[in-house]
Amino acid sequence: MQPLYFHVIEQICAEKNYQFKNLDTFSGILGEIRHGDKSILIGDSQYPLNSHTAVMTSTDKALMYLALENAAVKIPHGNYFFISPHARDKRADGKELMDAIHYANDRGYPQFVKPINSYSGDFATVINSEAELLPHLQKTSEKYHAVIIQEPIFQQEHRLFIMDGKAWFSYDKKRAELIGDGESTIEQLLETFLDQRKQQYKDNSYRLNQRFINETLTKKNLSYDSVLAADKVLSISPNANPNCGGFINNFTTTIPPECTEWGVKIAKIIGLRICAIDFFTHDTINDNPEDFLVIEVNGNPSLKMVWSLGYQLLVKAIWQYIVKTCLKEA
Numbered sequence: 001m002q003p004l005y006f007h008v009i010e011q012i013c014a015e016k017n018y019q020f021k022n023l024d025t026f027s028g029i030l031g032e033i034r035h036g037d038k039s040i041l042i043g044d045s046q047y048p049l050n051s052h053t054a055v056m057t058s059t060d061k062a063l064m065y066l067a068l069e070n071a072a073v074k075i076p077h078g079n080y081f082f083i084s085p086h087a088r089d090k091r092a093d094g095k096e097l098m099d100a101i102h103y104a105n106d107r108g109y110p111q112f113v114k115p116i117n118s119y120s121g122d123f124a125t126v127i128n129s130e131a132e133l134l135p136h137l138q139k140t141s142e143k144y145h146a147v148i149i150q151e152p153i154f155q156q157e158h159r160l161f162i163m164d165g166k167a168w169f170s171y172d173k174k175r176a177e178l179i180g181d182g183e184s185t186i187e188q189l190l191e192t193f194l195d196q197r198k199q200q201y202k203d204n205s206y207r208l209n210q211r212f213i214n215e216t217l218t219k220k221n222l223s224y225d226s227v228l229a230a231d232k233v234l235s236i237s238p239n240a241n242p243n244c245g246g247f248i249n250n251f252t253t254t255i256p257p258e259c260t261e262w263g264v265k266i267a268k269i270i271g272l273r274i275c276a277i278d279f280f281t282h283d284t285i286n287d288n289p290e291d292f293l294v295i296e297v298n299g300n301p302s303l304k305m306v307w308s309l310g311y312q313l314l315v316k317a318i319w320q321y322i323v324k325t326c327l328k329e330a
Contacts, residue, residue, distance in 0.1 A: 003028055003029070004303070004304055004307060005042075005303070005319065006022065006028055006031055006042075008315060008316055008319045009031065009033065009042060009319060009323065011316065012316065012319060012320050012323055013033060013323075016035075016323075016324075017035075018033055018034065018035045018323070018327075019032075019033070019034040019035070020032070020033050020034075021034070023041075024043075029043050030042070030043040031043065033323060033326075033327065035327050038327050038330040039330065040323075040326045040327060040330050046300055047273075047274040047299075047300065047322060048322065048326050049163075049164070049273040049274050049322060049325065049326065050272050050273055050274055050275075050299055050300075051271060053271065054270055054271035054272045054273075054299060055272070055299040055300060057270055057271065057299075058270050058272060058275065058296075058297045058298060058299035058300075059117055059299065059300075060116055060117055061080070061114070061115075061116040061117065061148050061296065062080040062116045062146065062148065064270065064296070064297055065078075065080075065148070067269055067270060068266070068269060068270075068294055068297070071269045073266065073269065073294055074290075074291075074292065074293045074294065075293065075294050076112070076150040076151050076153055076293060076295070077150060077151045078112075078148055078149055078150025078151060079103060079148070079149060079150075080095065080116055080146055080147065080148050080149075081095050081096065081097070081099055081100035081103065081146060081147055081149065082095050082096055082097070082145060082146045083096075083097050083100065083137045083138075083140060083141040083144070083145065083146060083147055084141045084144075084145040084146070086145055087145075097137060097141075100133075100137060100147065100149055101130060101133060101134060101137075103149060104127070104130065104133055104149055105130055107149075107151075109127065109128050109129050109130075110126050110127060110128045110152050111126070111127050111133070111149050111150070111151070111152065112124070112125075112126050112127070112149070112150050112151065112152040112153075113125060113126075113127050113133070113136060113137070113140075113147050113148070113149050114147060114148050115140060115143070115144035115146065115147050115148075116144070116146045116147060116148055117144065117146075118144060119298075119300075120241060120243035120244065121238065121239045121240075121241030121243055121244035121246070122143075122244075123136075123139075123140045123143070123144065123147075124238065124239050124241070124244075125238040125239065126152050126238075153280050153293060153295075155280040155281060155282060155293070156172060156280065156281050156282070156283060156284070157172065157173040157174075157240045157278065157279070157280055157295065158170060158171065158172055158173065158278070158279055158280075158281060158285055159171055159173060159276050159277070159278050159301075160255070160259065160263045160276065160277045160279070160285070161275075161276050161301060161318075162263045162264060162266075162267045162272075162274070162275050162276075162277065163273065163274045163318065163321065163322075164273050164274075164321075164325070165264050166260070166264075167255040167259065167260040167263050167264075168253065168314070168318060169251065169252065169253045169255075169306065169311075169314060170251075170252055170255055170259070170285055171248045171249065171250060171251040171252070172248070172249040172250045173240035173241065173242065173246050173247075173248065173249075173278070174240055174246055174247050174248070174249050175235060175237050175239060175240045175246050176193070176208065176235070176236045176237035176245045176246055176247060177233050177234065177235050177236060177237075178190065178193060178228060178233070178234045178236055179228075179231065179232070179233055179234075180227070180228025180229045180230055180231060180232040180233075180234070181228070181230055182227065182228075182229055182230035183227065184227065184228070185224065185225050185226060185227055185228075186217070186222065186223070186224050186225070186226050186227075186228055186234065187224040187225065189228060190208075190213075190224075190236070193236075194206075194208070197247060200247070200248075200309065201308045201309060205304075205305075205308045206242075206247065206308075207245070208236060208237070208245045209236075209237055209238060209244050209245040212236070212237060212238045212244070212245065213236050213245075216234070216235065216236065220234075222234075242305050248305060248309060250284075251306075251309060251311070253314065255285065256285060256286050258288075258289050259285045259286075259289055261289070262289035262292060263277055266294065266297060267297070270297050270299070272297065272299050274299070274301075274322070275297050275298055275299050275301065276297075276298040276301030277294060277296075277297050277298075278294070278295040278296040278297075278298065279292045279293060279294050279295055280292070280293040280295060281293075303315045303318065
């Protein structure tokens, strides 16, 4: 099965009379585009305009934060820790599992915890006590070797897509929540919420994090038959990531010049020609960029959600630029 971007590239190549070949028909992660005597490889959801070093830096959130902090970019206060004994003999003391526990206890709860190299919001969640933290770190260590522990920020989250000095689009990322009316059960509220998302996502691709919902209901001694009190808010996603049940709002291709300038600067700091910057603001992207707080700089941002929302022409335009530019520079 070919990934979405391969289908988009195939369309572009057909229109431009380029030759496209899927070199990995089993998993569809490597393809070749050829035009005349020039050719480029496209693979593994990575953007060929980005350098390996820049992508590596953005993939490791600890390294990414070090680069941003060095450039005086605002980031959440926090620190990274190793939660797996793997390669313990190759690092100094002070960054191990129990150090993470002591750090969180000293700073107080809640704390936001996320693996340094996860994607799609995997294992990223707010922890409210030491009793929650240790089992969460132990579970996370089965898949990841290190985490970031940082202050939780309860502000509006945004994503800004930058490519070669231009801001192409932005959107808000919303944490999924149910708001009680004093009459409807949680199951009924969930049905209404999902109906709203189905109207928004053109390909019916939106999914909730069912495991998180079940765990949340258990912790709060609730069930799907429980009636949520009027104006009572129940979070049904662990974070605002659309892959974890969060959703997209206020999609726009009209970006304030000050926001664009800020985003281009962030991309240059990491060394990325293409990236998506996730950041907090007090309100909107029209706020003063000096107040923006960077969550993450993603060197391999997926365009699948943008496609799902009905912006196929925009996704196609982005890949047209990438293919044309790569062939020109080949």
